[in-house]
Amino acid sequence: MKAAFYEDFGEPDVLRIGELPDPELRDGGVLIDVRAASVIPGDYRLRSGELKHLFPVTFPKVPGRDGAGVVRAVANGVTSVKPGDAVCFVSVHTEQGTCAELICRPEKDVVPMPPGMSFGEGAALMHAGVCAWICLEAGKVGQGTRLLVHGGGGAIGGAALQIARHMGAQVTTTCNSRNRDHCQTLGADHVVAYDVEDFAATDERYDVVIDLIGGDVHRRSYEVLKPGGKLVYLLAKHIEDLSAQYGVETILGPIREEREIHDIVVKMAVDGVLRPQISEIMPIGKIGEAHHKLATGQVSRGRIVIDVAGADRFPEPA
Ligand SMILES: NC(=O)c1ccc[n+]([C@@H]2O[C@H](COP(=O)([O-])OP(=O)(O)OC[C@H]3O[C@@H](n4cnc5c(N)ncnc54)[C@H](OP(=O)(O)O)[C@@H]3O)[C@@H](O)[C@H]2O)c1
Structure with missing residues (x-):
């Protein structure tokens, strides 16, 4: 071959x-x-x-x-x-x-x-969908959750926006200003363009932050979480766990390949929730x-x- x-x-x-x-x-x-x-x-x-x-x-x-x-x-x-x-x-x-x-x-x-x-779409579906769904589930995101997704312009972030909208969350995302419209189309209620705005310069406090970036973005995410909130992250840039200092929960998204999760992702695609x-x-x-x-x-x-x-x-x- x-x-x-x-x-x-x-x-x-x-x-x-x-x-x-x-x-x-x-x-x-x-x-x-x-x-x-x-x-x-x-x-x-x-x-x-x-x-x-x-x-x-x-x-x-x-x-x-x-x-x-x-x-x-x-x-x-x-x-x-x-x-x-x-x-x-x-x-x-x-x-x-x-x-x-x-x-x-x-x-x-x-x-x-x-x-x-298409086969191209099929090849782009599973990993992004599985990671996004696992992170949202780990954060117990549901109807009315005030959610911040970092990296909505990427594959996993874009999937997370679509699924979170379907779950009824109030979704804010960070992305490059070029991707503002893209993220709104996928389901973001509010977009913070990281190249021109500071996501932490806000009075908003989130129930859950999904961090796909790490480093300084991760460190500053603690500042915008409610006490008792959840910071769900995937391995990207090095992170420092400040959960005890801020009184929040820091969770590494437990990425795994299980039939049950694959079926959930495909069903979301079949139902038109996830593209x-x-x-x-x-x-x-x-x-x-x-x-x-x-x-x-x-x-x-x-x-x-x-x-x-x-x-x-x-x-x-x-
Ligand atoms: N087991 C694990 O822990 C695990 C599993 C899967 C993935 N990951 C990690 O998760 C991360 C995301 O994966 P992916 O597949 O979605 O990657 P991707 O498609 O390459 O998306 C990454 C996105 O990050 C955005 N970005 C860069 N700097 C940013 C910033 N300062 N603020 C907000 N957004 C920023 C970019 O969006 P713009 O185009 O808008 O700049 C880019 O499209 C990767 O680092 C990957 O290695 C870890």
């Missing part, structure tokens, strides 16, 4: 395109012809070696956590999908990634593609450029999607 892969950690130029052996259909697995894969921050962090102590990998390593494609074969006992079905799926950092023509994933990591969704956001579609030969763009903050409004099948345009799912 054709695949993107690297044989050592390093800069984006360690990424190559070449032939690797086809994966086999494993017990309980689904063999998928991959059409599209997306690039997430964890992909370039893993490739650079930054995450090697957390996620041991074997070389050659195929990058990619998210994908979409068509089922080629299923193992005995697999019932939720069948050959010919259009599907979305996730992989994990320690196994073969999604940026290859073929992949085998356990049934729990493969879900039917929501009707009307995956695509920043750009690039051919597989530009995977190194995609990693570079993401690592240098040049990606906004959703995922870069890699056209793995090599078509100019993704064929729509049947």
Whole structure:
């Protein structure tokens, strides 16, 4: 099969395109012809070696956590999908990634593609949706929650805005001023453009802050939380836990891949609550450029999607 892969950690130029052996259909697995894969921050962090102590990998390593494609074969006992079905799926950092023509994933990591969704959208759906939903659930966000989402211009932040609006929260978000309209369209009631305004210069006090940025943004988020509020964060820039000083709860979003959560994310997409956001579609030969763009903050409004099948345009799912 054709695949993107690297044989050592390093800069984006360690990424190559070449032939690797086809994966086999494993017990309980689904063999998928991959059409599209997306690039997430964890992909370039893993490739650079930054995450090697957390996620041991074997070389050659195929990058990619998210994908979409068509089922080629299923193992005995697999019932939720069948050959010919259009599907979305996730992989994990320690196994073969999604940026290859073929992949085998356990049934729990493969879900039917929501009707009307393109393969590119399917490849952008799962990781962002799963992370956003887990963070909102960890914050117990619901009707009337006063919520601040940092990074609404990104893939997870954009998904969080859509889901939070559906949950009935009062949503404020931070983003670049270029993305003000984008975030309002996704569900933000109020937008603070971080390049021209200070999110902490307000009398507003939030029940929950979702922090996808870290560092100084995380530190200053304590100032805008109500006593007893929740600061839910994902691993980004280094954070200092000041929960005891401010009388709030600091929670690391417990990201995990579970069938139940995958089904919730797909249902939200089917119901029109969640629409995956695509920043750009690039051919597989530009995977190194995609990693570079993401690592240098040049990606906004959703995922870069890699056209793995090599078509100019993704064929729509049947
Ligand atoms: N297990 C975990 O802990 C875990 C899991 C998943 C993701 N993460 C981390 O979560 C973060 C977000 O992931 P993602 O996939 O959503 O990334 P992404 O799509 O690259 O989005 C990041 C967004 O951050 C925004 N941003 C940058 N500086 C900002 C600031 N000062 N204030 C507000 N927004 C700012 C940018 O929006 P603009 O375009 O508007 O500037 C950018 O689009 C990444 O750091 C990722 O590594 C951690």
